Amino acid sequence: MAVHNVGIIMNGVTGRMGTNQHLIRSILAIRKQGGVALANGDVIMPDPILVGRQEHKLKALAEAHGLTRWSTDLEACLADSNNTIYFDSQTTVHRAESIRKAIAAGKHIYCEKPTATNLEESLELAALVRQAGLKNGVVQDKLFLPGLLKLKRLVDSGFFGQILSVRMEFGYWVFEGDWQQAQRPSWNYRKEDGGGIIVDMFAHWRYVLDNLFGEVRSVSCLGVTHIPERVDEQGNAYECTADDAAYATFELEGGIIVQANSSWAVRVNRDDLLTIQVDGTEGSAVAGLRDCKAQHRINTPKPVWNPDIPNPFRFMEQWQEVPDNQLFDNGFKIQWELFLKHIVTDSPFPWDLLEGAKGTQLAELGLRSWDERRWLDVPELKLPEVSGQPIASAKG
Missing domain, CATH: 3.30.360.10 (Dihydrodipicolinate Reductase; domain 2)
Structure with missing residues (x-):
């Protein structure tokens, strides 16, 4: 049996959702159960480092849960080759800039939604991560509710x-x-x-x-x-x-x-x-x-x-x-396990940054519909060109 240790930069985890759903009920719960078991007997073990702007909050959160890795220096964490995944649960206005840095550092991306404050930026991130050949995903937790x-x-x-x-x-x-x-x-x-x-x-x-x-x-x-x-x-x-x-x-x-x-x-x-x-x-x-x-x-x-x-x-x-007929785990944890398997075994994970951009698109159209007081069609999204390189159109 091999253990695949996966370093995860968890940025913004001191917030309510980041602490409760992503850290405690997902990553720490996965660690407590002995990792994510694979079909061949191997195990994926997440190794989080807590990142944020307020040192006292990070230190207190890490100590409360027996973690030793925390930092206020995002750039140093991105430079560490032991960290392979960048996760972002900051407020939306800070997310895009940090994801760009993580893509530039060659990290796989997993993040909360909305992925950015506007559609143009959401599509740019989806294009950048695809061009870089990095695996990526967006939290879509309600799909996993019982x-x-x-x-x-x-x-x-x-x-x-x-x-x-x-x-x-x-x-x-x-x-x-x-x-x-x-x-x-x-x-x-x-x-x-x-x-x-x-x-x-x-x-x-x-x-x-x-x-x-x-x-x-x-x-x-x-x-x-x-x-x-x-x-x-x-x-x-x-x-x-x-x-x-x-x-x-x-x-x-x-x-x-x-x-x-x-x-x-x-x-x-x-x-x-x-x-x-x-x-x-x-x-x-x-x-x-x-x-x-x-x-x-x-x-x-x-x-x-x-x-x-x-x-x-x-x-x-x-x-x-409608009967349960199965055991239901925490929805955030289920999707984290699927993403970790995607990283280690290349198993399918359809909820990528382009899917996240679709949510931003609908929000923008909703706001515009309210402003213009009319129905609006939802066009198919296409990824833009970035850094002068053409990116193929993508269909949901």
Whole structure:
């Protein structure tokens, strides 16, 4: 048995998502389980080095989890040949510059989304990494949620017949920060810092829709800033310059219509923070983060509109739970394991930087649709030329 030690530069890991999902629940969990086992008996063992701008946070995080490798010197980490992967979970405004440095240093790239603050830059990064011949990937964690895996199982089995429509409800009430501390960092509500729910969530909706139901062909979006002023982490009031809610309609290939509401200013009266209802000619299903329930054509009730009598139907009880039928691991960890296998064994990993650029594209079109108050088509993306070298067109 051989052990493949893989050095990973983890930049921005002191943030909420970087610490909890990527470090603790993914990389450290993989190390605790003894690495990623390969079919030939070999093992991949990730070896992280924590990188950031604040020494005291890095040191405390490393000591809390028994790690010895941490640094505030990104360039030194990139120069170290023992580090083969560069991972980025910084705020979006800092991501592109660091990824460029990592590509120049010959590191394989794995990063959070959005990959950049605009489509042009996202495509440039995808072209640069392809030209350099480096392996690359973008976090698309929701594809690995138990509820969506069950929903994908229904889609692949033909359960729905012809899929007609999809309704997505996402969000929760994020406290304003005055009488209760906000659950999200204040930069999320400042456009100048890369904030806004359209930029944040449309990157997710793009890969969810593309992978489950069909490629997004057009979009109509209305954004809103419902809460005009919030209080930041230091107790100071600030103006909210970014959207905190988005009400969108997407048209997918095959004519499937998607209605997607995303809001940080909504109180939850549904089974989960995210619910996705799919209606088809043969059946329907509603998926949350972990659970999924379905109703087949033969089990569909026959209500009649009559507001003059109490409702005789218990609609919520007329659905059947889709069984687990497998063990579900953390979605971020699953994708990390797939990427590590991609690096060591060259196994397929389709979620690359070009896929990440598609999310940025949809966010930009959503913002433009809101500004122009009209439907917009979603064109096929092509990689640009970089450094004077032509890059072949890529089709999703």
